Amino acid sequence: MTGWISRLMLAAALIATPALAQDQGPEARPLHKRDKWLPPSVPTSDDVLRIPAPAGYNAPKGSFVLVGGRLFDGTGAAARPATIVVEGKTITAVLKPDDRNWPKDAIVYDVTGKTVMPGLIDLHSHLTFLNSEDGANIYSSANLSGVESVMRGVKRMAVYLESGVTSVRDVGSHGDAPFVLKRLQASGELPGPRIFAAGQLITMTGGHGGVHAFGPGYPELGNGNPNAMVRIASGPDEWREAVRIQFAKGADLIKLASEYSQAEISAAVDEAHSLGLPVTVDSETDYIDMAIKAGVDSIEHPLPRSDAAIALMAKKGIASVPTLVAYRVIMRGSGGYFGSTSRRFELNERTIENMAAKLRRAGVKMGIGLDVVALAGTGYLPGSYIDELETFNRIGFTKTEALVAATKTGAEIIHMGDRLGTIERGKLADIIVVDGNPDEDFNALRKVTTAFVNGRLMLQDGRIYRPAHEEVPLPTRK
Ligand SMILES: [Zn+2]
Structure with missing residues (x-):
């Protein structure tokens, strides 16, 4: 085949890619191999595993309406005046402003002049990460008590809510802490965003983040600390077992990190998918090729990869969570990127933005994840979220498209697109009210007044x- 013909065919393939990616997004991927056993009419849990559950389980009592506001519904449609009706945990109607067809006993919130929109999603958090904010260096992270991890998470959950974030995907936290936090949030006992937790990050001996398993200089300690935020695995069988351990704790997804062999990552992804869990990976260069071959569902960070890898991501519906703001913070702090995975490539503020722009042009599904918890806790919120949205805008997303990435696409990347991410009838009521028009100026997100989860x-x-404590009456004498 002559050169110009193959170039022409390549160009045609690249042009065709975005439509293909739409059809084969993460949700079209055959994640739940055993779905054939579950009729679609059976109600299931509101997490990634979708275990059969009674209809309306975990729904708060009562109903409420939001009247007088402008609705940005997250579907990509322009904001419009609308009334939103919520019964229990579900959005039951989106009404025209003059329609008053809602339950008589509903609590009415007047949100005149404000924007009602789906809660924001942060796809890359580490709720329990220990950092300088906590007066410690990262090495003490390996020797942290579970109690301390949970307390740190509680503090950060509040800041996320104040910043309009109603779901976080936790891609590596200490021991069982993220699952304790998830359970307490889900029952309404603890205010905070909905948590989708990976449990421990899984890597190889000496791999990215491995120091969080055993502290510096003592790799032979391996997985000796049950409260570590990282699990070390060697060989395909141990990678499978590491996945099973997170599954046993209640994981919603699996988080892997470079480096690994092809056999190791393929075993881990196969095991996760058999269990019905999506897989995301912190990876770079040749390790991204291996991750794509293994069939991961998403790839974190803006690290280098080939154009062929980008085309494959689009074709196979592998999403990207570029976490650009985290790298910007690192580069501004230390004049470059000198992390454990940076030994064979150069990275700067221009290359990471170029990478993100390439991913967008290829039609790769992209979501918003910050990863700034690993740098200064939640101190950078909400500015870091606004900064990531502005970068998405700069690389070609319209402002509306950037907010859709923050809501609808984020939900799709968690495999929760049918329940979260937009304000539509039947969706779960994760809603924020913003004093301003965030679809015109992201800085309005500094004024999130109200959040429902x-x-x-x-x-x-x-x-x-x-809410105030509700007294349980003492049992009466029979
Ligand atoms: Zn991270």
Whole structure:
């Protein structure tokens, strides 16, 4: 084949890619191999595993309506005046402004002049990460008590809510802490975003993040600390077992990190998919090729990869969470990127933005994840979220498209697109109210006044809302 013909065919393939990616997004991927056993009419849990559950389980009592606001529904449609009706945990109607067809006993919130929109999603958090904010260096992370991990998570969950984030995908936290936090949030006992947790990050001896398993200089200690945020695995069988351990704790997804052999990552991804868990990976260069071959569902960070790898990501519906703001913070702090995975490539603020622009042009599904928890806790919120949105805007997303990436696409990347990410009838009520028009100016997200998660009021007037304790009457004498 002559050169110009093959170039022409390549160009045609690249042009065709975005449509293909739409059809074969993460949700079209055959994640749940055993779905054939579950009729679609059976109600299931509101997490990634979709275990059969009674209809309306975990729904708060009562109903409420948001009247007088402009609705940005997250579907990509322009904002419009609308009334939103929520019953229990579910959005039951989106009404025209003059329609008052809602339950008589509903609580009415007047949101005149404000924007109602789906809660933001942060796809890359580490709720329990220990960093300088906590007066420690990263090495003490390996020797952290579970109690301390949970307390750190509680503090950060509040900041996420104040910043309008109603779901976080936790891609590596200490021991069982993320699962304790997830359970308490889901039951309404603890205000905070919905948590989708990976449990421990899995890597090889000496791999990225491995130091969080055993501290510096003592790799022979391996997985000796059950509260470590990283699990070391050697060989395909141990990678499978590491996946099973996170599954046993209640994982919603699996997080892997470079480096690994092809056999190791293929075993881990196969095991996760057999269990119905999506896989994301922190990876670079040749390790991205291996991750794609293994069939991962998403790839974190803006690290280098070939154009062929980008085309394959688009074709196979592998999403990207570029976490650009984290790398910007690192580069501004240390004049470059000198992390454990940076030994064979150069990285700067220009190359990471070029990488993100290439991914967008190829039609790769892209979501918003910050990863700034690993740098300064939640101190950088909400500015870091706004900065990531602005970068998405700069690399070619319209402002509306950037907010759709933050909501609808984020939900799709978690495999929750049918329940979260937009304000539509039947969706779970994760809703924020913003004083301003974030679809015109992202800085309005500095003024999130109200947040509901799963139909529960959790933020009011910009402050965490906790309902008063409800007394349980003592049993009466028979
Ligand atoms: Zn991270």
